[in-house]
Amino acid sequence: MKRIYCIVEKCLACRSCEIACAVAHSGVERVEDAVKIRPLPKHRIRVESIGDRNTPQGIRSIALQCRHCEDPLCAQACITGGISRDPETGAIVNNPDKCVACWSCIMVCPFGVIVRYEDCRRAVKCDHCADRDEPACVEACPTRAILYCEAEDAPIPVE
Numbered sequence: 001m002k003r004i005y006c007i008v009e010k011c012l013a014c015r016s017c018e019i020a021c022a023v024a025h026s027g028v029e030r031v032e033d034a035v036k037i038r039p040l041p042k043h044r045i046r047v048e049s050i051g052d053r054n055t056p057q058g059i060r061s062i063a064l065q066c067r068h069c070e071d072p073l074c075a076q077a078c079i080t081g082g083i084s085r086d087p088e089t090g091a092i093v094n095n096p097d098k099c100v101a102c103w104s105c106i107m108v109c110p111f112g113v114i115v116r117y118e119d120c121r122r123a124v125k126c127d128h129c130a131d132r133d134e135p136a137c138v139e140a141c142p143t144r145a146i147l148y149c150e151a152e153d154a155p156i157p158v159e
Helices: 016-024 073-077 104-108 136-140
Strands: 003-006 046-051 059-064 083-085 092-094 115-117 122-124 146-149
Touching: 003 059, 016 046, 016 136, 073 083, 073 092, 073 104, 136 146
Parallel strands: none
Antiparallel strands: 003 146, 046 059, 083 092, 115 122
């Protein structure tokens, strides 16, 4: 299964991925139109700072999103069955219409990448932009720090 990977050394923390993700899930095509929507569209990827100023690498950034785990704790914790594995793609998908806002999925996610959408009382997560050939975050990354590929094709060590 293809997954999204981030090459930390290339990430500039420009947040283009976050904006592209929010727009891709907004139902409109342009940023100018997406900012008019209420509630504002949520991004399902986020850029975090990692590292330590006192190390040779210093502070770096990484784009985080759903890892589509082999053993998804979020699916096990979802009391309504709203999070499950797609039998065709293997991706962990969520059905926000089944969400009852218990936030169990958020509490158990080891990566902290499920987003609470308070305005709609729904939990949302990365869906790899299932309706597109390539996720919006990947297309938007100006340095190509975000990749969408099979694990064996990733230029970074993957466990």
